[in-house]
Amino acid sequence: xxxxxxxxxxxxxxxxxxxxxxxxxxxxxxxxxxxxxxxxxxxxxxxxxxxxxxxxxxxxxxxxxxxxxxxxxxxxxxxxxxxxxxxxxxxxxxxxxxxxxxxxxxxxxxx
Amino acid sequence: xxxxxxxxxxxxxxxxxxxxxxxxxxxxxxxxxxxxxxxxxxxxxxxxxxxxxxxxxxxxxxxxxxxxxxxxxxxxxxxxxxxxxxxxxxxxxxxxxxxxxxxxxxxxxxxxx
Numbered sequence: 028x029x030x031x032x033x034x035x036x037x038x039x040x041x042x043x044x045x046x047x048x049x050x051x052x053x054x055x056x057x058x059x060x061x062x063x064x065x066x067x068x069x070x071x072x073x074x075x076x077x078x079x080x081x082x083x084x085x086x087x088x089x090x091x092x093x094x095x096x097x098x099x100x101x102x103x104x105x106x107x108x109x110x111x112x113x114x115x116x117x118x119x120x121x122x123x124x125x126x127x128x129x130x131x132x133x134x135x136x137x138x
Numbered sequence: 139x140x141x142x143x144x145x146x147x148x149x150x151x152x153x154x155x156x157x158x159x160x161x162x163x164x165x166x167x168x169x170x171x172x173x174x175x176x177x178x179x180x181x182x183x184x185x186x187x188x189x190x191x192x193x194x195x196x197x198x199x200x201x202x203x204x205x206x207x208x209x210x211x212x213x214x215x216x217x218x219x220x221x222x223x224x225x226x227x228x229x230x231x232x233x234x235x236x237x238x239x240x241x242x243x244x245x246x247x248x249x250x251x
Contacts, residue, residue, distance in 0.1 A: 059238055070142070070229065071181070071242040078238070117180050121238045124194050125171065128180030 029054040029120030031101075033129035041137050046108040048132050050101045050118030059121035060101045062092055065131075066114045074116075077101060088112070108136045140164070142243035144230050150249045151220055159215040159246045163232030170213050171240060172205055173229040181229055187213060188235070220250045 031052045040046050052058055062074040075086025082094045092103045103116060113136045119126040143162040151157050163170050168189055173181035183197040190210045198204070202220075207213040217224055227247050231240035 061238075063242075068244070070244040071231075073239060073241070076239060119180075124186045125183040125197070126173075126181070126240060127183070130178070130180050 029058065029122035029127050031060070031118045031120045031127060031129045033118055033132050035132055037133045037135060039135045039137060040108050042110055043107050046103075046105040046112065046134065046136070048103040048116050048118075048134060050103065050129060051099050052101060052118075052120055053099065054120060054122065056122070058094075058101075060092075060094065061119040061121065061126065062086065062090070062101075062103050063117045063119060063128075064088075064114050065117065071117065074103070108134075110136045110138050112136050142230055142232055142241055144228075144243035144246050146246060147244065148247045148249075150251060153220060153222060153250055155220055157217050157220055157248065159217075159228050159248070161213045161215070161230030161232075161243060163211065163213070163230070164241055165211075166234070167232035167241075168210065168235040169233045169240075170207060171231040171233075172213070172215050173231065175227045175229055175245070177226075184215070184228075217248075220248075222250045224248060225250045 060077045063071040075084050077084050077094045085091045090105050115131050117131045118129045145160045170187040172184040175181040185205050186194040187207045202218045205215045227245040229245045231242045233240045
């Protein structure tokens with residue numbers, strides 16, 4: 028079974044500053060980890076995933092995530108945040124034919 | 139369309155009524171999932187289809203909830219005797235067999251009054 032935790036409720040960041048959204052995981056076996064973004068009144072959009080291989084995963088819209096086995100973390104990052112990045116971000120782990128989502132983080136990018 | 143389509147986008151129903159929510163997956167995707175997202179929470183797994191059969195329905199909260207996928211494509215989530223606690227956004231997703239990347243629809247917002 029896989030579970031993830033997103034410890035923060037909201038992340039505020041100034042436009043142009045680095046953005047980090049935190050996620051930690053707890054798994055039995057190899058972790059399959061994902062990040063999704065949800066804009067208002069829209070469905071979940073896939074950003075990136077880690078299955079195996081390089082610890083630094085690059086995804087859509089300039090996002091990347093770093094898999095850290097020793098810290099059991101999979102934090103989402105973007106070097107320079109845009110106002111349009113303001114949305115709800117979900118970390119998820121895959122196992123037993125399903126995604127197990129965290130509670131989500133609201134990201135607010137301040138102009 | 140190219141994506142997962144869900145209808146209706148919004149549904150308001152009275153407590154005790156029966157509702158059906160429809161999901162049209164991406165063509166060729168044999169795996170189909172239903173999730174429920176309550177306000178302020180992440181999506182929670184309901185049921186998983188591989189082809190026509192429900193391979194895992196362990197997430198359905200009780201026997202008022204049922205889902206079908208008779209021809210291995212479109213799926214319908216059925217809720218009997220709706221309760222106010224059923225109010226949520228119901229999300230459908232599909233994926234290719236053997237892959238982990240699921241593509242989500244925009245969801246159906248169900249409000250039980």
